[in-house]
Amino acid sequence: MADWWRRYGQAVASGLAAWSVVAVAVIRLQAVDLTRGALPWVIMEVRLTDRVGPEVTALAWRGFLVGALFVAAVAWFAGRGQVRMARLRTAVIAGLTSGALFLTYTQWLYHENTAKPWLVAKEAYRWGLMSIGPSSGLLTAAVVWAAVGGGALRLSYRSRTVLAAAATTGGLFAVSVEAQRQMYDEPHGPVYWIMLTTGVPLVAFVTGFLVHVTAARSLRPVEAIRRELADITGQSLDRRVPVPATGDVIARLAVTTNDTLDRLEQASARQQEFAADAAHELRSPLAALRAQLETALRHPETVTDWSSVVRESAADVVRLQALADDLLLLTSHRATASDGEPVDLAALAEDLVREHQHLPDAKGLRLTCEAPSPALVHGNATRLERLLRNLLTNACRHAASEIEVAVGTDGSQVVLTVTDDGPGIPPADRARVFDRFTRLDASRTRASGGAGLGLPIARDIAMHHDGTLTIGDTTRGARLVARFPADARPSG
Numbered sequence: 001m002a003d004w005w006r007r008y009g010q011a012v013a014s015g016l017a018a019w020s021v022v023a024v025a026v027i028r029l030q031a032v033d034l035t036r037g038a039l040p041w042v043i044m045e046v047r048l049t050d051r052v053g054p055e056v057t058a059l060a061w062r063g064f065l066v067g068a069l070f071v072a073a074v075a076w077f078a079g080r081g082q083v084r085m086a087r088l089r090t091a092v093i094a095g096l097t098s099g100a101l102f103l104t105y106t107q108w109l110y111h112e113n114t115a116k117p118w119l120v121a122k123e124a125y126r127w128g129l130m131s132i133g134p135s136s137g138l139l140t141a142a143v144v145w146a147a148v149g150g151g152a153l154r155l156s157y158r159s160r161t162v163l164a165a166a167a168t169t170g171g172l173f174a175v176s177v178e179a180q181r182q183m184y185d186e187p188h189g190p191v192y193w194i195m196l197t198t199g200v201p202l203v204a205f206v207t208g209f210l211v212h213v214t215a216a217r218s219l220r221p222v223e224a225i226r227r228e229l230a231d232i233t234g235q236s237l238d239r240r241v242p243v244p245a246t247g248d249v250i251a252r253l254a255v256t257t258n259d260t261l262d263r264l265e266q267a268s269a270r271q272q273e274f275a276a277d278a279a280h281e282l283r284s285p286l287a288a289l290r291a292q293l294e295t296a297l298r299h300p301e302t303v304t305d306w307s308s309v310v311r312e313s314a315a316d317v318v319r320l321q322a323l324a325d326d327l328l329l330l331t332s333h334r335a336t337a338s339d340g341e342p343v344d345l346a347a348l349a350e351d352l353v354r355e356h357q358h359l360p361d362a363k364g365l366r367l368t369c370e371a372p373s374p375a376l377v378h379g380n381a382t383r384l385e386r387l388l389r390n391l392l393t394n395a396c397r398h399a400a401s402e403i404e405v406a407v408g409t410d411g412s413q414v415v416l417t418v419t420d421d422g423p424g425i426p427p428a429d430r431a432r433v434f435d436r437f438t439r440l441d442a443s444r445t446r447a448s449g450g451a452g453l454g455l456p457i458a459r460d461i462a463m464h465h466d467g468t469l470t471i472g473d474t475t476r477g478a479r480l481v482a483r484f485p486a487d488a489r490p491s492g
Contacts, residue, residue, distance in 0.1 A: 015141025026128030068099030170204025346371030
């Protein structure tokens with residue numbers, strides 16, 4: 001109840017106050033008219049009788065101000081508990097709205113009294129209670145609610161639409177009433193004032209109400225989408241928002257929202273799978289390292305060579321550090337690869353081939369490099385070096401006796417190929433090798449083989465540089481082909 005009064009209390013109180021002002025005024029006129037007794041029998045005397053003239057004059061030139069101040073005061077006191085400035089704004093809006101309506105009504109009453117002084121009290125009583133009072137209350141409440149709902153001058157989309165439609169329709173109707181009067185050169189008669197004081201506000205109110213209902217129904221699908229999105233959490237990404245069958249912009253919004261949720265669900269699934277794989281890869285070597293160290297500490301008498309234990313533990317730590325570096329690279333390289341510069345991929349390949357010729361992994365292998373001319377690509381030199389290093393490490397792990405590296409151009413592309421004469425990659429597994437933590441040779445241990453992150457990292461680096469990394473056809477071994485745009489900036 002308190003929340004309802006906070007939202008609608010000032011509007012309701014302002015409307016009731018405006019209605020009561022009109023009711024009190026017309027009831028007082030009727031009471032004064034009754035105290036003057038019955039009308040004379042002579043028609044001429046009836047026409048010359050001014051039964052409530054002083055009261056009508058007081059209402060026309062002072063009464064509407066008193067009524068507006070009364071409505072403003074009621075709105076002020078009804079806003080207790082709200083911010084002071086919000087209460088003041090509400091009171092001002094209520095006073096201005098009701099004052100404008102009261103001014104129109106009293107001016108009609110003043111002109112009507114000059115034409116029908118013997119009948120004005122009865123007409124004011126009838127029209128005031130039947131139409132003018134309720135319409136003034138409704139309009140005052142509607143304006144206060146639409147403009148100040150919740151205690152602050154914040155117009156929602158629906159409120160702005162309602163106010164614009166009501167003001168436009170009411171204004172056009174008032175202009176048409178005045179134009180019709182001038183067209184027929186009629187005086188400001190009772191019909192004119194009734195249409196102006198009652199017809200125009202009621203037309204504006206009815207139009208605003210219909211627009212409010214229509215807008216509410218039109219925005220209902222948007223509210224359904226909002227509610228569904230509010231209920232979707234990280235554990236319920238399989239839910240989708242309802243798509244209305246209207247085929248309009250709201251339906252397209254729902255379709256786009258569902259597409260975004262599809263991508264978000266896929267990204268969340270990949271993230272969860274990656275976290276699970278990473279935890280599995282880290283848990284096994286950590287458990288082995290812990291068991292090795294705890295056994296040596298609990299049973300030192302069984303250890304014959306402590307230096308061997310330290311070397312093996314250090315080697316395990318190095319492998320764990322390399323795995324952690326690879327995991328970090330997979331999640332962070334996009335943030336640094338945008339710092340691009342021209343990189344000569346041919347010179348980079350020659351340097352890395354010379355370096356690998358002296359590494360233990362390449363012992364007994366023959367490495368050759370064919371890069372006859374500069375091959376410039378725009379990218380991050382450190383990341384491109386990591387890509388080529390991963391490809392060479394992978395080739396050294398599987399090659400039987402020879403590895404060939406070639407860099408050349410093919411139209412607007414720079415092509416890097418790394419070919420080995422090992423067992424090769426079956427066509428059915430060529431897509432799977434780029435998945436994280438994938439090992440085709442199940443017999444390989446983590447000591448002799450990698451963690452299955454080399455090729456996925458290389459492909460991510462290539463894709464980030466607007467390139468591709470694929471497995472080409474060859475009669476023997478494996479052939480990995482990376483293509484990059486020549487002198488092209490990475491996509492960032």
